[in-house]
Amino acid sequence: xxxxIAQFGWPRLIAIxxxxxxxxxxxxxxxxxxxxxxxxxxxxxxxxxxxASGLLLNKLAVMREQRALDRTITEPGAxxxxxAEQCWRKVEALANDATPAEWPLSDGAGxxxxxxxxxVMVAGHFHPRASQxxxxxxxxHTLLIVERAARELREEVVGTIPFSHRLTLGTVAHAxxxxxxxxxxxGWIRAARAVLSPQRxxxxxxxxxxxxxxxxxxxDRVQTxxxxxxxxxxxxxxxxxxxxxxxxxxxxxxxxxxxxxAGDEAAADDRAAEAAEPLRIxxxxxxxxxxxxxxxxxxxxxxxxxxxxxxxxxxxxxxxxDRDGALRALVFDTPGFDGERFDERALEGIAREAxxxxxxxxxxxxxxxxxRVRLDRVRASLADPTRRAPPxxxxxxxxxxxxxxxxxxxxYVLDPPQGAKAGQIVAAMARVAADLDVPLARVIPVCLxxxxxxxxxxxxxxxxxxxxxxxxxxxLLRCLRARQRDEDWRLLWxxxxxxxxxxxxxxxxxxxxxxx
Amino acid sequence: xxxxxxxWSALWRALQxxxxxxxxxxxxxxxxxxxxxxxxxxxxxxLLGKAQSGxxxxxxxxxxxxxxAIGDGFQPCTRTASRYDFPSDAPVVSFLDTRGLGEVDYDxxxxxxxxxxxxHLVMAVVKVxxxxxxxxxxxxxxxxxxxxxxxxxxxxxxxxxxxxQGMEHVVPYPFDHADWMNRVPDALRRLLLAQRGQFExxxxxxxxxxxxVDFTLPEDGYAPVEYGxxxxxxxIEETSxxxxxxxxxxxxxxxxxxxxxxxxxxxxxxxAAAAIGAVPxxxxxxxxxxxxxxxxxxxxxxxxxxxxxxxxxxLGLLGGGYAVGYGLRMAxxxxxxxxxxxxQTVGAVWGASASGAMTYALGKAACAYLARRREGQAIExxxxxxxYRDALKTGRRMVREQRSIQRLPPPEAPDx
Numbered sequence: 001x002x003x004x005i006a007q008f009g010w011p012r013l014i015a016i017x018x019x020x021x022x023x024x025x026x027x028x029x030x031x032x033x034x035x036x037x038x039x040x041x042x043x044x045x046x047x048x049x050x051x052a053s054g055l056l057l058n059k060l061a062v063m064r065e066q067r068a069l070d071r072t073i074t075e076p077g078a079x080x081x082x083x084a085e086q087c088w089r090k091v092e093a094l095a096n097d098a099t100p101a102e103w104p105l106s107d108g109a110g111x112x113x114x115x116x117x118x119x120v121m122v123a124g125h126f127h128p129r130a131s132q133x134x135x136x137x138x139x140x141h142t143l144l145i146v147e148r149a150a151r152e153l154r155e156e157v158v159g160t161i162p163f164s165h166r167l168t169l170g171t172v173a174h175a176x177x178x179x180x181x182x183x184x185x186x187g188w189i190r191a192a193r194a195v196l197s198p199q200r201x202x203x204x205x206x207x208x209x210x211x212x213x214x215x216x217x218x219x220d221r222v223q224t225x226x227x228x229x230x231x232x233x234x235x236x237x238x239x240x241x242x243x244x245x246x247x248x249x250x251x252x253x254x255x256x257x258x259x260x261x262a263g264d265e266a267a268a269d270d271r272a273a274e275a276a277e278p279l280r281i282x283x284x285x286x287x288x289x290x291x292x293x294x295x296x297x298x299x300x301x302x303x304x305x306x307x308x309x310x311x312x313x314x315x316x317x318x319x320x321x322d323r324d325g326a327l328r329a330l331v332f333d334t335p336g337f338d339g340e341r342f343d344e345r346a347l348e349g350i351a352r353e354a355x356x357x358x359x360x361x362x363x364x365x366x367x368x369x370x371x372r373v374r375l376d377r378v379r380a381s382l383a384d385p386t387r388r389a390p391p392x393x394x395x396x397x398x399x400x401x402x403x404x405x406x407x408x409x410x411x412y413v414l415d416p417p418q419g420a421k422a423g424q425i426v427a428a429m430a431r432v433a434a435d436l437d438v439p440l441a442r443v444i445p446v447c448l449x450x451x452x453x454x455x456x457x458x459x460x461x462x463x464x465x466x467x468x469x470x471x472x473x474x475x476l477l478r479c480l481r482a483r484q485r486d487e488d489w490r491l492l493w494x495x496x497x498x499x500x501x502x503x504x505x506x507x508x509x510x511x512x513x514x515x516x
Numbered sequence: 517x518x519x520x521x522x523x524w525s526a527l528w529r530a531l532q533x534x535x536x537x538x539x540x541x542x543x544x545x546x547x548x549x550x551x552x553x554x555x556x557x558x559x560x561x562x563l564l565g566k567a568q569s570g571x572x573x574x575x576x577x578x579x580x581x582x583x584x585a586i587g588d589g590f591q592p593c594t595r596t597a598s599r600y601d602f603p604s605d606a607p608v609v610s611f612l613d614t615r616g617l618g619e620v621d622y623d624x625x626x627x628x629x630x631x632x633x634x635x636h637l638v639m640a641v642v643k644v645x646x647x648x649x650x651x652x653x654x655x656x657x658x659x660x661x662x663x664x665x666x667x668x669x670x671x672x673x674x675x676x677x678x679x680x681q682g683m684e685h686v687v688p689y690p691f692d693h694a695d696w697m698n699r700v701p702d703a704l705r706r707l708l709l710a711q712r713g714q715f716e717x718x719x720x721x722x723x724x725x726x727x728x729v730d731f732t733l734p735e736d737g738y739a740p741v742e743y744g745x746x747x748x749x750x751x752i753e754e755t756s757x758x759x760x761x762x763x764x765x766x767x768x769x770x771x772x773x774x775x776x777x778x779x780x781x782x783x784x785x786x787x788a789a790a791a792i793g794a795v796p797x798x799x800x801x802x803x804x805x806x807x808x809x810x811x812x813x814x815x816x817x818x819x820x821x822x823x824x825x826x827x828x829x830x831l832g833l834l835g836g837g838y839a840v841g842y843g844l845r846m847a848x849x850x851x852x853x854x855x856x857x858x859x860q861t862v863g864a865v866w867g868a869s870a871s872g873a874m875t876y877a878l879g880k881a882a883c884a885y886l887a888r889r890r891e892g893q894a895i896e897x898x899x900x901x902x903x904y905r906d907a908l909k910t911g912r913r914m915v916r917e918q919r920s921i922q923r924l925p926p927p928e929a930p931d932x
Contacts, residue, residue, distance in 0.1 A: 287648045308678060308703045309710055310647040338648040364677065365643075366568035370651065401677055406737040408681075451681065 072225075074152075074232040077245065079476040083385040084243045087125040091235030094118065095228040105223055115234055122238035149233040243386070245480060277479050279329040279471055281321070281464075282350060282390075284378070285360030286371060287311070287336025290397035293448035294360055295319055295333050297456040304333055314341050316350055329356075337374050348381045353478060355471040356464065357392040361436065363428040363445065364401040368435040375436055387481075388474045391467040394443045395460060396432050399425050400452055410454045414445070534808035535827040556791050556919070557634045558607040558784075559758045560599075562627065564614055564655060565641030570673035573731035574641060575600060575611050577742050578749075578764060580777055594626040605813065606784030608763040617651060624655045628662060637756040638666055640715065643674045644707050644728065649714065656718055664720030669755045671748065672711060675730040676738055678704040685743050691728050692747060727751045759917050774890075775883045778817045782879030783914065785810040790872025790915050803871045810875060811882050818886040830885050833897045834904060869915045876911025877904045 005013065034040045076088040094117075103110050239245070283291040287310035295304050303319055305312050317333045332350060335341040351357065357378075361371060382389040400408050402424040412422040414429075425445050433440040444463050447454040561578075563571040575586050579602045586600060590613060593599035597614045601607035614627055631638070640656060642649045656668060676685075680701055690699040697705050712726045729744035752760050766779035789806045811830075815822035881904040888895040 288645065308645070308647070308707055336648065338650055364568075365646070367566035367651075403733075404735060404737070405676065405732075449681070 072229070074229060074236050077236070077240065079388065079473040079480070080239070080243070080245065081385060081387050081477065083126070084239050084245060087122055087239050087243070088235065090121060090125065091118065091232060091239070094121065095231040095235070098224075098227050098231055100220065100223040100227055103227055105226060111230070114231065118231055118234045119238050122235060122242050126239075126242040148237045149230075153229060153233050245477070277475060278320075279356060279468070279475055280354045280478075281329050281331045281356045281358060282354035283331065283333055283358045283360060284337065284347070284351075284374075286338045286362075286365075289336065289360040289362050289365075290395075290448045291336075291360045292333055294358070294395060294397070294446070294456070295331055297446070297448050297453045298331065298460075300457075310336055310339055311341055316346065338370065344377075348378070351378055351382060351390075352387075354390050355475040355478065356467055357390050358464075359392055359394045359436070359438075361394055361396055361432055362398045363396045363425070363432070364398045366431070368432070372436055388477055390474045391470045392438070392442065393460075393463055393467065394432060394436060394438050396429060396443055396445045397448050399428065399445045399454075400447045400449050402428055408447075408452060410447070410452075531804035531807055532827060532831065534805045535811065535822070536824060556787070558601065558610050558787075559635035559637070559760070560610045560612050560631055561758075561760075562612045562614070562631050562636055562638045563641055564617060564638065564652060566617060566643075566646070566649070566652065569641045569643050569646070570671070570729075570731060571611075571613055571641050573673070574639070574671060574729075574748070575602075577729075577731045577745050578760075579609075579780065594630055596622060596624075597627050597630075602764075603781050603784050605809075606781065606788045608780050608784045608787065609758075609760060614655075617655065622651070622655065624658055628659055632663075635756075635758055637752065637758055637760070638668050640668055640670045642670065642672060642711065643677065644672045644704065644711065645674065645677045647707070647710065649711070653714060653718070656715070660718050660720035660722065663722075665722045666720070667722040667755045668715070668718065668724045669751055670712075670715045670724060670726040672708060672726060672728040673730065675704060675728055675743070676732070676736075678707050685730065685738055685740070687740070689744055689747060691744065723755055725751050725755045759914075762914055763918065772887065774818050774887065778814050778879070778883050781813050781817065782810065782876055782883070783918075785813070785879065786872040786876035786911060786915060787918060789875035790868040790919060793868045793871030803875070807875050807878050810879050814879060814882050814886060818883075818890055820886060820890060826889075830882065833885070833895065833900045834881060835897065835901070868919065869912055872915035872919075873908050873911035876914060877907035880904070880907035880911070 008016075031040075034043050076085055080088070098114070103114050105111070283294060285291050288308065292304045292306045292313055296302050296306065298321065299319065304317065313333050313335050315335065319331045319333065321329045321331050332354070334347065334350075337344075337347065359375065361368065379389075402421065404420055404424075407421050409421075412419070412425060414422055414426055417423040417426045429440060429443045429445055432438075433443050442463075444455065444460045446456050446460055448456070563574065565571050572583060572586055575581065576583055579586075581589070581602065589600045589602070589604060590598040590611075591600070593612070596617075597612050600611040600613065602609055602611065612627065612630065614622070614624070638656075638659060640652060642652060660666060660668070676683075678701070680703070683701065686699055690696040693699070700708075708726075708728055715726060716724050718724060727744060727748050729742075729748050730738065731742050731745070732738045734741055749761050749765065752758070763783045764780050766776050785806055789803050792802050792806065811826075812822045815826070820826075881900055884903045885895055885900060
């Protein structure tokens with residue numbers, strides 16, 4: 001008080017009091033007038049009404065904010081493979097157990113410990129044998145995690161909590177201490193207020209009773225949300241990095257065409273102009289099952305050679321498919337896997353780069369044991385927990401050869417089957433599904449005979465479109481890996497070059513290395 | 517009617533007695549027939565082919581059995597194969613179906629061993645559209661690796677799958693002609709030739725014979741239903757020395773469905789009777805019992821019952837003819853059997869072929885008798901006797917031929 005007087009000086013203080021006196025007197029006079037005019041009761045009623053509606057509106061606003069909070073929760077990456085999803089479940093469990101009471105947001109050291117705990121857990125999941133899992137991560141990687149988690153959390157907080165861009169963790173903590181101070185001396189303050197201004201005290205009491213709980217609850221929720229998002233964000237980026245799902249250099253969009261995969265000159269010509277890596281569809285099946293005929297049917301015109309004798313297709317051939325803008329894809333025709341032209345290792349390589357498999361099997365060939373062995377081998381080579389297996393459809397060809405043989409009168413209603421032919425088609429589908437161990441819904445009956453093309457444009461196309469989201473996920477992961485390999489190479493070259501080794505050992509090759 | 521007397525009259529009475537007996541009382545017949553069959557097992561047709569390549573259709577076309585009867589008739593026999601004996605009561609042929617072929621690492625050793633033990637024919641069944649019969653070729657390579665001289669009959673099935681849309685079978689069957697290549701569609705020609713090339717490249721020097729056939733169901737709409745059956749029969753005769761046609765197929769001129777169906781049964785029982793007759797010490801009352809059983813089976817085929825009236829009428833009509841055959845053979849047999857060692861062999865052969873031939877002739881005569889009775893007409897005794905006499909000759913020839921086939925040692929001793 002003395003400081004205040006010393007700062008302003010008596011005369012100025014008196015001047016302020018005199019100037020403000022009418023304003024101070026006004027509420028008193030107004031109260032007296034209300035008392036005398038007998039409107040006091042009405043006024044109080046009005047106050048109560050305003051408070052109630054204010055309360056209601058506030059409640060609505062809080063609910064909206066909370067809904068927004070619930071919506072704003074970090075989800076696992078759609079393209080993640082199985083083991084990353086498994087790890088994510090651990091992170092979720094940790095986040096759901098965390099409470100602000102255990103990890104106060106004001107405690108910076110505590111939050112660092114929490115971050116370490118998340119990172120160790122994720123690192124331990126991906127490197128179970130390392131005694132120091134955290135060390136499996138390079139320094140730039142760790143920095144990248146923290147930076148990304150922090151950046152995203154900031155964006156989310158700004159987007160969801162009102163006025164949060166003015167808020168710092170410090171203010172949150174500060175608000176908390178003020179609140180606690182208030183709580184400790186609450187009794188005194190309320191008593192004093194009641195003596196000084198009885199009406200205001202009534203209103204304040206009401207406000208405290210109703211709002212206090214609500215506001216406190218809300219802020220607690222916000223804090224909990226903040227804490228759990230913190231854990232989730234850290235977990236997400238740690239998984240992306242430890243699981244090898246991210247590249248350091250994220251200047252290139254993820255879906256950009258992958259240069260290293262383009263070994264196919266036929267399709268590569270105008271790929272440079274494309275914005276996104278196309279979906280890769282791989283056709284597999286025994287000789288003369290109808291793989292090339294299927295390509296011709298998919299493209300709606302004769303695109304590749306077909307014949308009754310095997311080995312018409314001598315190597316893995318890519319074809320570009322652009323259709324209604326719905327699907328942009330490279331379709332790979334392969335030689336029959338039961339011939340000498342079939343290179344098993346090449347196939348496994350190409351299967352690992354495929355986003356959608358179409359397994360072509362003839363309806364009129366019952367000997368599927370060998371097919372099953374091949375398919376199981378492909379499945380085994382794709383069942384790698386660190387990658388997503390591409391979805392597979394079985395295309396059942398030659399349905400016109402089923403009994404009654406001379407009948408060909410499409411369309412056939414299959415569910416429930418109407419007529420003898422439809423019944424035979426359904427029975428053949430069930431056999432194929434059982435023989436190859438695939439769900440019945442993934443067996444698509446088609447006819448590819450010349451002039452009898454049936455079910456390709458509708459059923460098969462619809463089934464392929466249905467698999468597209470899953471195929472897209474596989475494609476994303478595939479692009480990422482390809483780019484990572486690329487990146488590893490680039491980094492290695494850069495590091496080697498800066499170490500001077502390349503230049504020293506290959507003095508003449510400097511031009512070549514520069515061009516990289 | 518002149519009542520037979522003397523030694524063969526005992527057999528005559530034995531047959532009458534056997535015919536009068538209810539089925540269940542023919543004691544000792546089943547084991548005896550089975551024992552005879554095991555001594556001289558029916559030849560085996562080893563059907564090697566992938567699932568649904570048309571093996572059952574071939575069995576159906578060769579035997580005339582229904583698909584259901586074939587399905588029920590296949591019994592597991594080796595670890596990887598099952599067997600269909602036809603006719604089941606007195607088999608003249610066994611079809612061996614290799615179930616294991618569909619499995620990837622099928623080992624044909626057991627099935628090869630089974631074929632080594634008796635007369636057989638290796639029949640590879642392959643769809644004409646199967647451009648990569650790899651598993652089948654692997655097995656055949658193994659078989660021919662061990663037995664380079666074994667002939668292989670390749671049956672190329674399901675020709676219609678290679679036809680252009682709406683095409684019918686090329687009639688008449690063109691593949692017997694030298695210029696067949698000009699008569700069939702291009703795709704079919706190339707498939708057939710490519711497949712033929714793959715099978716002809718098999719190791720070994722035994723013949724590889726390829727026959728294109730298409731055995732469909734009447735409702736499939738292809739005529740004729742048994743396209744290429746005659747060629748298949750010819751190829752079987754050409755490739756093997758089984759005399760399969762004599763066993764399974766009545767004279768091609770005989771169009772009567774009943775007598776066609778009856779033929780393999782007659783052959784089966786005749787061979788069983790021959791086998792029983794070949795055993796020196798066996799009770800010869802068994803031969804009439806086998807004959808009685810045959811007559812009852814034949815009546816069943818003609819959808820009639822063999823009753824006491826049939827017995828007396830049939831045997832009465834046959835009279836002397838039956839007696840002649842029986843008497844002569846039995847006399848020769850008893851004389852030969854008096855000579856030790858050599859006599860036993862000669863007697864056994866004589867007795868065997870006599871028992872077999874008589875059973876055959878009885879069966880053929882019974883068919884004629886049953887056919888007339890079915891039409892509600894009577895048959896002349898003289899007609900029946902001439903049928904019996906003719907059948908006795910063919911029967912004797914048939915039994916001799918078939919037994920000489922069966923007595924052949926396995927084409928080559930197993931090299932194990």
